[in-house]
Amino acid sequence: MGATGVGEAVDGETRADRKERTRRAILDAALALAADSNLAAISLRQVAKQVGVVPTAFYRHFGSLELLGLALVDESFRSLRLMLLDVWRHAPEYRDFIDGSLPIVAQHVRDNRSHYAFIARERTAGPPRVREAIRHEIELITRELATDIARSGAAEHYSSTDIGLLADLIVSFVVTMAERLVEDPDSEARTLAEARTQLRMLLVGALSWRSREA
Amino acid sequence: MGATGVGEAVDGETRADRKERTRRAILDAALALAADSNLAAISLRQVAKQVGVVPTAFYRHFGSLELLGLALVDESFRSLRLMLLDVWRHAPEYRDFIDGSLPIVAQHVRDNRSHYAFIARERTAGPPRVREAIRHEIELITRELATDIARSGAAEHYSSTDIGLLADLIVSFVVTMAERLVEDPDSEARTLAEARTQLRMLLVGALSWRSREA
DNA sequence: CCATTCGGTGAACGTCTGTGCACTCAACTA
DNA sequence: TAGTTGAGTGCACAGACGTTCACCGAATGG
Numbered sequence: 247m248g249a250t251g252v253g254e255a256v257d258g259e260t261r262a263d264r265k266e267r268t269r270r271a272i273l274d275a276a277l278a279l280a281a282d283s284n285l286a287a288i289s290l291r292q293v294a295k296q297v298g299v300v301p302t303a304f305y306r307h308f309g310s311l312e313l314l315g316l317a318l319v320d321e322s323f324r325s326l327r328l329m330l331l332d333v334w335r336h337a338p339e340y341r342d343f344i345d346g347s348l349p350i351v352a353q354h355v356r357d358n359r360s361h362y363a364f365i366a367r368e369r370t371a372g373p374p375r376v377r378e379a380i381r382h383e384i385e386l387i388t389r390e391l392a393t394d395i396a397r398s399g400a401a402e403h404y405s406s407t408d409i410g411l412l413a414d415l416i417v418s419f420v421v422t423m424a425e426r427l428v429e430d431p432d433s434e435a436r437t438l439a440e441a442r443t444q445l446r447m448l449l450v451g452a453l454s455w456r457s458r459e460a
Numbered sequence: 461m462g463a464t465g466v467g468e469a470v471d472g473e474t475r476a477d478r479k480e481r482t483r484r485a486i487l488d489a490a491l492a493l494a495a496d497s498n499l500a501a502i503s504l505r506q507v508a509k510q511v512g513v514v515p516t517a518f519y520r521h522f523g524s525l526e527l528l529g530l531a532l533v534d535e536s537f538r539s540l541r542l543m544l545l546d547v548w549r550h551a552p553e554y555r556d557f558i559d560g561s562l563p564i565v566a567q568h569v570r571d572n573r574s575h576y577a578f579i580a581r582e583r584t585a586g587p588p589r590v591r592e593a594i595r596h597e598i599e600l601i602t603r604e605l606a607t608d609i610a611r612s613g614a615a616e617h618y619s620s621t622d623i624g625l626l627a628d629l630i631v632s633f634v635v636t637m638a639e640r641l642v643e644d645p646d647s648e649a650r651t652l653a654e655a656r657t658q659l660r661m662l663l664v665g666a667l668s669w670r671s672r673e674a
Numbered sequence: 675c676c677a678t679t680c681g682g683t684g685a686a687c688g689t690c691t692g693t694g695c696a697c698t699c700a701a702c703t704a
Numbered sequence: 705t706a707g708t709t710g711a712g713t714g715c716a717c718a719g720a721c722g723t724t725c726a727c728c729g730a731a732t733g734g
Contacts, residue, residue, distance in 0.1 A: 261731050265681065289501035289721060294576040302723080303682050369586030370499040370639065408657065415633075415658045422632045425584065429591075443622065444629045451665010475701050479711065503691060515710050516693075679732070690721070695714100702709070 252298055265413060269307045271297045273321065276314055284367050285315050285376065315376040320414045322361040323383040327410065329354045334394055344445050351420060352438050355427045371458045388417045401453065412452055419445065466512055474644040483521045485511045488536065490528055491574045498581050499529050499590065529582060536575040537597040543568045544601065548608055558659050565634060566652050569641045579644045602631045615667065626666055633659065 251310045252271040259267075275296035290311060294301040308314040333347050355362050369380045392413035395401055401409055423441045427434055464665055466485040468521050476619075489668040490511035493502045504525060522528040547561050583594045606627035615623055637655045641648055 261679090261681080264731095268681075283500040283587070284498060286497040291721065295724095299681095300683055301721095302684085302725095305723085306681055307486070365583040369584070371581040408661075411654055411658050412661060416652075417627075417663065418634070418636045422636065440625055440628075443623050445627060447622075447629065447666040447669045448662055449665070450669045451663070451667065452661040453665065454668050455661045455664045475709090475711075478701095504693090505691065513711095515691095515712055516695095516714090519693085520711055640714080675734100677732100677734085679730105682728095683726100683728070685725090685727105687724080688722100691719080692717105694717085695721105697715100698711105700709105700711095702707105702725075704705100704707085 257350055263306075264266060268297070268299065268303075270298075272304065272307055272314065273318060276311070277318065280367070281360060281363055284371050285311060286371070286373060301419060312373045312375060316379055318361070318364055319368070319376060319379045319383065322365050325361065326354070326383075328385070330390070334390075336430065344442060344449070345401070348423075348438060348442055352427060352434060355424050356431065356434065358362075359428060359431065363422055366425045366428055378381065384417065384421065388413050391417060415448065415452070416445075419448065477650060479521075482511070482517075484519065485513075486521055486528065487532060490525070491532065491578055493662060494581070495574060495577055498585050499525060499578075500585070519641060526587045529586060529594055532575070532578055533582070533590060533593045533597065534577050536572070539572060539575065540568070540597075541601070544604070548604075552612075558656060558663065562637075562652060562656055562659065565638065566641060566648060569638050570645065570648065573642060573645065576638055577644065580639045580642055598631065598635065602627050627668070630659075630663065633662065 252268050272293060272400055275293050276285070276288065279292055279296060287309070290304050291301045293311075293314075294304050309318065329350065333350050336350075337343055339346075365380060368376050369384075370377070372380070388410075392406075392410045395413055396406065396409050401412060404412065419441075423437065426437050430437070466482050486507060487506050490502065493506055493510060502525070504518050505515045507525075507528075508518050521662075522531065526543070543564065547564050550564075551557055551560055579594060582590050584591070584600075586594070602624070606620075606624045609627055610620065610623050615626065618626065633655075637651065640651050644651070
């Protein structure tokens, strides 16, 4: 609960190293503090205290809490995108796209719970610029999924517009699933099993659907 | 931006009436202030100032901002449930469940934007008790939809467990759609058109799906 | 080795926060 | 009509807030 203690000098540490270490401590502290409420409700002074540094030192790293938030969004999605590359690289070798992908996503949520919790909260309740950044990142992922679906030929009878809508449907669903995994980690197995069935309903169904005029 | 002005006496107004009027003003002020951030980020004093009342007067109506939040959840879902009764009462007379229901939901979101915005934010970022209250309300609605689907016989080959999952899938989707309508009211027509197609993909597909063993 | 850079310090400011307390005075009740 | 109730007041407090500024001292680089 107290200070993280970033103050002690470490041997053989360059000045840039140390700055990076403090920066990390600030990011982690903000992530931890926001977990009990949200970014807009925490204070620069709380973050500084948690890090074990004087309030004004904060400004050496971030101009404001909002900019810190944008850095956290960046960090979260950098990791998320690496995971998705993995999912998409491995997807073809699975008989079932669903059984292959969902557990990987769940694993990533488990390993990065605080980041996902941050995204889930700030996506709807964060400062406007943070919300916008998150929305944009999710949109990029949706587009990638759409081109991937098109390339896979799994939806040959879909118009490209409808492939986009299908991708959006899937991404929205996975976002909802991730929110639930974050909110109640103890029910991961059940949440995952249910999501598996639901995604099957959605896909088995959707793939029998045909694009038609508006 | 300034005070709402609840101070002036009104003729022929009972004491209870006046208390209720102030209570309403507090609820509205909190709703308006939270719109620019969220419940956990606003202060009792801001609310009081907005209402045009002294800070301590707040306590005559709510023990804390969190309890005020629970009252707003209650109010939001009371209205929402009335709307759903309407949807479900009228649903059978529409050739297409989707075309009948979605516009009614969209209309309700438009007419109660601040309440929906509040729910969308606090659902993931609110105080724990508020989050829990919202989660519970949504779960109740999901259950009602499930019994309604079962009663309609539209999913005869579904197990009751899977009907529950289908209902959850639909509710989650509509929640996502409502979030988007709130976030970007100007794109209502497009959002609605896309949601229509997506729900069709989901349902046309899902209804061709069959329950099987786990 | 000397000058510079810069992450972190500590005091100070004006403002805002939640909440306690004693109060008023119009609406209510008996 | 006399007495009670209770929504709203006004003041006061101690603490937290963001931000400013001059300052330090170790790592850095010429």
